[in-house]
Amino acid sequence: MHQHPSPRSPLSRRSALTALAAVGALLLSACSGTPAADTPASRTGAPVDGGTLRYAVAGSPATASDDPHGGLGNESDVLRFALTYDVLTVPGEDGKTRPRLATSWKPNDAMDRWTLTLREDARFTDGTPVRAADVLYSLRRIGGKAAENYGRLADFDMAKSTAPDEHTVVLATRAPMADAPRALESVTFVVPEGTEDFSRPVPGSGPYRVERTSAQTTVLTRNDTWWGERPHLDRIEIQAVADPQARAGAVASGQADVAGSVSPAAVKSAGPSAKTQVVRRDGVTEYPFVMRLDTEPFDDPRVREAFRLAADREALVDTVFLGYGKVANDLPTPYDPSAPEDLPQRARDVKKAKELLAEAGHADGLSVTLHTTTSYPGMDTAATLYAQQLADIGVDAEVKVEPADTYWTAVYAKKAFYTGYYGGISFPDLVRVGLLSDSPTNETAWRSKSFDDGFARAMSTADEARREELLSGIQRELWKDGGYVVWGTGDGLDLAAPGVRGLPDGPGFQRMFIDQVWMAT
C-alpha cells in the first residue's frame, strides 16, 4: 500500500502503471500477511543463537540503490533496508497492521488526521535517540521523491503533517483514509533528520547494522542495542542475484542458505529433496485478464460473464504456476481481509457461456485480440492457454505478445483485452488507483456511483468491522459485473536449506523482516 501511486497528480498517473505493473511484487505486495516469526518451523524447537545466514535475493547492479526512500528496484536493497532501518508499522498475522516504531495510532473523527505515538527506547547506531522529527523528515523525503518511488505516500499531505513533541507525529491525509496505518507498513524507513548522502552507511535503528556493502554482497551484523527481541543470527549476508534460476542453484549447491522468489519450474526441478525446503507465500502473483467496459464487445455484461465462465481455472493454475497457486473467484484482491468469502466460486461452464454469447448476438462466434507480454514469467503462457479455453466457447482469441519494455505504457490500461499483473496490492489501494470513476488508471473503465460512494463511506468509517463490511459490499458488485477475469493467484516461492527456521511466509514485504530467523544445527 505504501507504494501505491496517488490517483491525483499527473506524475503519479505514470507511476500508477509502473508501480502496479512493472516494478512488481516488490513494490506492490506489502499489504497483508502473516508474521515472520510464527511459522510452524520456528515452533518446532527452541531457537538457537548464532551463525551467519546467506540470503540470495533478487537484485541487479543496474537498479541498485543505497537510498531507502527511492524506487526500491532491488529486493536485495529492500532486505538490507528492512534489517538496518526501523519502519513505522509492519504487516501482521491476520493481515492487520502491527506496531513497530509506532506503538499506537489514533485518527480524528473525520479520519483524515492520524496521531502516531512512537516508542521512546529506539536509538540510531550512533547513539542518538529516534525522534518524531526524524520520522517526519523521512516521510517527507519519501513524499518528495514521488517521481522515483511511484508516489508511495501520495495520499498523505506532508506539508500539513506535524511533529508536536519528541515522540508524537500527526499525519494528514488528502482524503479520509481509514487504512492509513496500513499505508505506513514495511517501507517507511526512518533515517536521522537531515540525511541526504547515502553513499556511506547511514546510522539506522533496525535489528542489524551494515558491516560492509557492495553492489553484489552486503554483510550485516547484529545491532545489540536494538529495542526489539534480540535477533538470533550473528550475521546476515545478502547476495544480490538477478536470475531466479541462479538463486535456486545457489541453495542447491550450498552457496546460499535461502533463495528468495524463485520460479515454480525451479522449485519443481529441485524436487522433493532433503536438501531444500520450500516456503510458499499465498497470493503473491496474479495475472488477471482485463476487459474494458467501454469497448465492444466487453460493454455487454453477458460477454464478460461468458468470458469468466470460459476459464478453466484449475488448468490455468496447474499450467502457469505448475500448481503452486490457488484458484481465484474474479476478486482482484482475494487475500485482502475485506474480500467477501461467501460468494459462490465461478466454475467453467461452456454451455452457459455459449448461451450468453448467443444472447449477446455473437452466436456465430467472436474474434478478439488478447494482449500479453513476458514481463513476469507465465504471463504469455496464461494468455495462450486461456485463448485455447476461449476457443471452446466459440471465441477466436488471437494472442499478441507485446515487448515487455513498452507493454505498461502502450497496452496496460489502454487496450480492451489484455493480461494484467498484480502483486498482492490491498483492495483500498487498488480502488484508489484503478476502480474509482476518476482513478488515474481505471483499466476496466469501471464507473459506478454506488461503488464510489461505498468506498468513500468505508474510508471515513472508524469501526473496522463495519468498514470491512462496506468494502466487502462493493467487491460483490465487482464480482458480478466488473471487467476482471481473476482465475488464480500464484504463490511466492522461496527455497531454503533444511536448517533454516522461522522464515516469513506472509505475502508482500513481510518476507523482508527476517530478524527472528535462526539456524538449527
Next chain:
Amino acid sequence: MTGAPPPFFPKAVRPSVSVTAALTLLVCVPLGRYAAPHPPERTVAAPWAPPGGRHPLGTDVLGRDVLSRVLAGGTQLLTVSLLAALAAVVCGAGLGLAAGWSGDRTARTVRALCDLLLAVPALVLALVLATALPGATAVVVAAVLAGAPLTARVVATQCAQLRDSGHVHAAVERGERTPAVLLHEVLPALRRLVAADAGLRLVTALQIAAALAVLGLGPQPPDPDWALMLSENLPGAALNPWALLAPAIPLAGCAWVFAAAARTAARVPGEAA
C-alpha cells in the same frame, strides 16, 4: 574395366548427399504437420512432462506434445528464410553484374555502398527493422541489406574477369545488347558461384529469422515455431530437456545442411568430394 559398375548418374549430374538432403528438408518440413500425433496447438497433458507414454519427447510449457510441435514447426521459418535468401541473391547478383560490367566508376560506387552496409551487423539491422516492420518483412529486408553486398562483391569480381573472355567478346561483336549478353553469356558462367552464395545467404537468413523469433519478434504463440519453442521452454529445461533439444536439433540441422549444400554447389563438377 571389370571393377565397380558405372554409377547410375554420370558424375556431372550426380546429386551430392548434402544437396539431396537440403532439397528433402525443403519438401518434408512443410509436410511434417500431417505426421503430428497430437494437435500441436492444444494442451494435452501436464506442462514439462518428461518423455514417455503417448509423448515420446514429453510436453512443453503449456503441456502440448513436443514431438507434434517439432513436426508442425519450421515451415514459416524456412519459407521466410528462402524468400529472404532469394531476394538477397537477386539484388546482390544484379548489383554485382552492373558493377562488374560497367567498370571503374560504377564499380567504385557499388563497392562503397556495399562496405557501408557491411559495416552494420546483420542482427542489429534486423532488430531495428523489427521495431517498425512485421517480423517476416524485417527478416527479408535485413537479409537483403546484409547479404546482397556480399553477393554483389563476388559477382562483380567474376563478372569483370568474364567481360574479357572470348565468348563474351564474341557476343558483343555479334552486336548483342548488354542485358542479353549478361543474361545469356555471363550469368550462366557464374551459376555455381551464385548457387553457392545462395546457400550461404539462406543460412544467414535462417539465423536472423531464428534470432527474431527467440526474442519474440517473429511468430506469435500458439504457433509451433522451432525458435519460439526455444524461448518458451527455457524455464523448464531441467524438467523436460527435450522441449528445448527437440526444436534445437532441426534448427541447427537445417543451417548445417544448407551450408554443406552451398559448399558442394561451389565445387567444380567431377572434382573429388
